[in-house]
Amino acid sequence: MCDTVDDCRVLRKFFAPEFVFGEGAMRLAGQYVLNFGTRNVLLVTDPGIRTMPWFEEICTGLDDAGVAWTLYSAVSPNPRSGEVMAGAGVYADAGCRGILAVGGGSAIDCAKGIGVVSSNQDHILTFEGVDRVPLPGPPLICVPTTAGSAADVSQFAIITDERARRKAAIISKALVPDISLLDPLPLVTLPREVTVASGMDALSHAIEAYVSNASSAMTDLHARTAIDLAVRSLPLAASRPADLDARSMTMLASLHAGLAFSNASLGAVHAMAHAVGGLHGLSHGLANALLLEHVVTYNYPAAAERYGDIERIMGPCGDGDTHSLPEHLHEFRCSLDIHGTLRETGAAPAEIPLLVRRAMADPCMVTNPRRPTEDEIAEVYEAAF
Ligand SMILES: [Fe+2]
Structure with missing residues (x-):
């Protein structure tokens, strides 16, 4: 509803990624990795998620689809720039060609950062600000496990500059994930x-x-x-x-x-x-x-x-x-x-x-x-x- 007709005439863009919503969505992770033409992904999550009973289902789904995956779970709440840079190192060493993020806003923001660093080969904090990411990251598939951050559909990543004890906002269309698999099951834990x-x-x-x-x-x-x-x-x-x-x-x-x-x-x-x-x-x-x-x-x-x-x-x-x-x-x-x-x-x-x-x-x-x-x-x- 517009307050006035003029309101609707204001020039605006709207951008939304692909998403699948509903029970069973997270089981599609392996299939979507293949859809993006890769068979080797970095699985970014946090230490707590690894112990969840449903997490094994995602790993099994990747195995069944023939996808090789490397786990990176050194992600803290309010992810730090050092964790992003370390993750980018693991991504390169393992020869990954895509990222699967499973977690809340912290794991997903860290995964976005790893993707940006991998494509642009610079420190994550150099991309702070609006529209300062030159190259998009590799395919990014998200399975959000909280209901709030919406990092799985947004063009935002918030990374902590741990030396200065401040948060850096990185805002770019390049940070919008390629697909989000929104499954309510992880929320019950x-x-x-x-x-x-x-x-x-x-x-x-x-x-x-x-x-x-x-x-x-x-x-x-x-x-x-x-x-x-x-x-x-x-x-x-x-x-x-x-x-x-x-x-x-x-x-x-x-x-x-x-x-x-x-x-x-x-x-x-x-x-x-x-x-x-x-x-x-x-x-x-x-x-x-x-x-x-x-x-x-x-x-x-x-x-x-x-x-x-x-x-x-x-x-x-x-x-x-x-x-x-x-x-x-x-x-x-x-x-x-x-x-x-x-x-x-x-x-x-x-x-x-x-x-x-x-x-x-x-x-x-x-x-x-x-x-x-x-x-x-x-x-x-x-x-x-
Ligand atoms: Fe927020």
Whole structure:
């Protein structure tokens, strides 16, 4: 729905990768590797995923398809540039010709980085920024195992510069995976805290994309659907972890949010969360959840109609009383047991000047609906402490 006819006339592009959605999707990994004309892939994952009961199915599927694979699982949460460079070394040594990423946003972002480094033969941090990747990576097939990051459909990779303790955003069409195999089965083994944090990441993607100054009629469709799905399914998935219907809905919410933000980009929530995450390595979804209500409070006057739409989509608050959108978002995250403030994550108010400088320089800030000053971002951080 366009607010006005003129809105639909604004020049916008929309890019989406191929994806397969539904039960059994991950079993297609071997077949899709062959479809891309390769028989030798680097399987990028994290140490926790390797122990999951369903992971063996993926490995067996590769073996049955006659695909040779080399495991690279030295990936930490908030993947570091050194892990990307080490992975690129393993990729070259094993003569790989494609990458299969199985995991959450960290494993997928690391896999994207390995692909970029392998094609362009330079350090991953040299590609930081927007449209700075000259050559696309090798074929990249993703099996996401969380419902939130949408790294499996987005043109974003966030890599930690471990020396400077900051996050580098790499944004390029070259980072969009070739295919994503979205299967709800891996979600049933997610711990509750990962379920709710990644779900709040998806909700933040959808809200930021909807109020972004680069939104379009097409991204609006996906953003609105994502908000509706996320607020209905996240509490269900948190309380009934083995419910495949609820898990599928959270995965669909994440997919819709990913299609929205990959094209409309994000805003101050992500810019500020990247700054905190770079310093303290806390969960990305948790950082977003703690900042979202405060950024909405700040942004609201600049996008009141859009936030009004979001209020209507979210529906009445849990207690039935009328609440402002920031209050509603606060109650929603508390209902998922995400309590507290940034202070409890290890961050310190004394760091605010550094956080502000980094948030202001983050590419996500460019599409925030309100153009902030440093002092204003400092005030938003103070509110979140
Ligand atoms: Fe995010």
